[in-house]
Amino acid sequence: MRPDTGNHPGTHPGAAVPAQRGEDASIHNIGYRHYDGPRLGRSYARWSLLVQSLRGAYGLGRSAKSKVLPFILLAVMVLPAGAMVAVTVVTGADELPMRYTDYVLVMQPVIGLYIAAQAPQSVSLDLRFRTVPLYFSRPIERADYVGAKYAAMTAALFLFTSLPLVVLYAGGLLAKLGFADQSTQFLQGLGSTAVFSVLHAGIGLLVAALTPRRGFGVAAVIAVLTIPYFAVTTVQAVAEFQANSATAVTWLGLASPGTLVDGIQSAFLGGDSGFPGFHEPGTAAAAVYALVTLALIAGCWAALMARYRKAGL
Amino acid sequence: MTGGRRHYGRGVTVIATESLSKRYPRVTALDRLTMQIEPGVTGLVGANGAGKSTLIKILLGLAPASEGTASVLGLDVATEGGAIRERVGYMPEHDCLPPDVSATEFVVHMARMSGLPASAARERTADTLRHVGLYEERYRPMGGYSTGMKQRVKLAQALVHDPRLVLLDEPTNGLDPVGRDDMLGLIRRVHTDFGISVLVTSHLLGELERTCDHVVVIDGGKLLRSSSTASFTQETTTLAVEVTDTDAHPDGTEALRTALAGAGLTVAPPGAGGEGLPGAGHVLLVEAGSEAVHDTVRDTVAELGLGLVRMEQRRHRIAEVFQTPGATGATAGTTADTTEQAAEQAAEKSTQKGGSTDAA
Incomplete structure (x- = not known):
């Protein structure tokens, strides 16, 4: 819309300007109109922030440049699923080459890159360019801001991790692998990606929110997601092959987010364990896995809330 | 829909504080501040650290007062912060614009954050950006804007939801003399044409003299003086x-x-x-x-x-208030640091004296 065509029916440009001093005839002075429409308040504002952040996680509503990385990573994420489907259909195999619950674990490096790129995009930029005070000058509260960012990151991650599962599921149905069987496994897979997304969104956002510098955020998220994972799997391998201790392997799995989700999916969601020796957590260990996961999520939330206590005006 | 007279009659208080205090562990930012601000353009003057930012924070319901009460548009800051922030606009002193987003997209988003439905948000964004004087450039990423353009966007996001009051924190900071005059003219219009009351902070007396109906001077968290610009400069x-x-x-x-x-x-x-x-x-x-x-x-x-x-x-020039604090009716307790402040303000005044003396 051009500036001088902004008139609307019912607007009387001259009439709205009472006794303008100095006869300012500049083009923008066509009269101010008050807004008498609805004001949708806090929950709508929170929802708007969620939608904006979710779009932002895929570069939508930002520059063209910021769309490149998320979509390349999404393609990398989905391609193997497409290839598996093709192989299954062509060879007429009687099951998919990989279980739904395994997919997210195998693709962890790609997902890690995505989190490392998008979590700082979501929170560090607001901190760095000091947009956060503007949000808090709006009807929303601190919990709304943190909640919207957390939910948006979770949703973005869930989309990112479950899209390939949808491709696998479609392929499984196409290859007539059995509807009931495929559907059960697919839903279990979605459950696994949901847990994965909530946990990793929290960790990613928390780490990213600690620094307003995006570069540091990216590096820190990669470090936090990969270093413990590789440390744990290495020690697990040692425990398995040197000490041959299944208990040690399963309990060690608690120590990194990636292995935590692995344990959860093998204990609760019918997946296969990716641990060395394919050990699955026993009943007691499974309960602890669930508790630790919940505690981590709650801890990330609390820490994020504390982080934004100081970040206001 | 005519500007100006819709929201309030004469003499309705926009902001009222009653022995408002804010104490941090080591600093007292506000010390039993009692004042009333009426519709119009009000200047809030004080040196850095005088308590201006703390006051704004409390008025938006974002920080609890240590003691005392305050109300904005008749709403209690302690309990109705959300309702206040829906009706008040805020323009921060610092930069707050993401560089890779266009002004239009940013202001639309901020309008929605204030509760405006999507279509109204777009319409009011177009209107508001035009009113602050931003045209074709509003589709470009804000990273390439000049300081003056950025200040306009910051003002636009504070006005986009048609608030009844805007709080402008040092809106002329970093502007060259022409940009400063433009911004001051715009602030004046926010009240005269848009009918929105304005509380504008500054540490420069000279510019408030020309823009404001009323000037409140605070120092060390205390009210030093509150009176109409006319009585300062009659x-x-x-x-x-x-x-x-x-x-x-x-x-x-x-x-x-x-x-x-x-x-x-x-x-x-x-x-x-x-x-x-x-x-x-x-x-x-x-x-x-x-x-x-x-x-x-x-x-x-x-x-x-x-x-x-x-x-x-x-x-009279407002600065004269500071030159003889005891004699011009400043509130009781004009202590040593008040005099210091007076000296400081007088020094500042002489630096900006040039044009305005002859223009009287």
Whole structure:
């Protein structure tokens, strides 16, 4: 819309300007109109922030440049699923080459890159360019801001991790692998990606929110997601092959987010364990896995809330 | 829909505080501040650290007061912060614009954050950006904007939801003199044309003098003075006259002084009201009880054959408040640091004196 065509029916440009001093005839002075429409308040504002952040996680509503990385990573994420489907259909195999619950674990490096790129995009930029005070000058509260960012990151991650599962599921149905069987496994897979997304969104956002510098955020998220994972799997391998201790392997799995989700999916969601020796957590260990996961999520939330206590005006 | 008179009648209080205090572990930011701010453009003056930002934070319901109460638009800051923030706009002092987003997208988003439905948000964004004077460039990423354009976007996001009051924190910071004048004019229009009350903070008295209806001065978290700009700068009955020297009268000023005194007018003694101005020795201050005095001065100057450089009604300047804090009715307890502040303000005043003295 051009500036001088902004008139609307019912607007009387001259009439709205009472006794303008100095006869300012500049083009923008066509009269101010008050807004008498609805004001949708806090929950709508929170929802708007969620939608904006979710779009932002895929570069939508930002520059063209910021769309490149998320979509390349999404393609990398989905391609193997497409290839598996093709192989299954062509060879007429009687099951998919990989279980739904395994997919997210195998693709962890790609997902890690995505989190490392998008979590700082979501929170560090607001901190760095000091947009956060503007949000808090709006009807929303601190919990709304943190909640919207957390939910948006979770949703973005869930989309990112479950899209390939949808491709696998479609392929499984196409290859007539059995509807009931495929559907059960697919839903279990979605459950696994949901847990994965909530946990990793929290960790990613928390780490990213600690620094307003995006570069540091990216590096820190990669470090936090990969270093413990590789440390744990290495020690697990040692425990398995040197000490041959299944208990040690399963309990060690608690120590990194990636292995935590692995344990959860093998204990609760019918997946296969990716641990060395394919050990699955026993009943007691499974309960602890669930508790630790919940505690981590709650801890990330609390820490994020504390982080934004100081970040206001 | 006409601007100005929709929201309030005369004398309705926009902001009221009652012995409002804010104490941090080591600092007292606000100390039993009691004041009332009425519709219009109000300037909040104070040196850095005087408590301006803390006050804004409390008024938006974002920080609890240590004691005392405050209300904005009749809403209690302690319990109705959300409702206040829905009706109030805020423009921060610092940069707050993401560089990779266009002004339009950013302001639309901020409108929605204030609760406007998507279509209304877009419509009001287009209107508001036009009102602050941003046209084609509003589709470009804000990273490439000049400081003046950024300030306009910041003002637009504070106005986009048609608030009843905007809080502007140092809106002229970082602007060049022309940008400063534009911004001050815009702020004036926010009230006169849009009918939105304005609380604008500044540490420069000179610019508030021209823009505000009312000025509140705080220092060390205490109220130093609150009164209308008119009473700060009202026309006095003093007439300032400046004349040239001629061959017949090598000291024209002195000759005129004698002649005017002879004509029965009250003329201030040499040096009075000089304020250390360059050339102040050539300015005569004449008590002007009636219009006839102007004529007398003109005729006297003509008789002496002097050139009349200027003759003008004197105005008080806000800065004078600080020059004689005890005498001009500043609140009790004008302590040592008040005097310090006065000195500081006086120094500041002399740096920005240039244009405005002659423009009076």
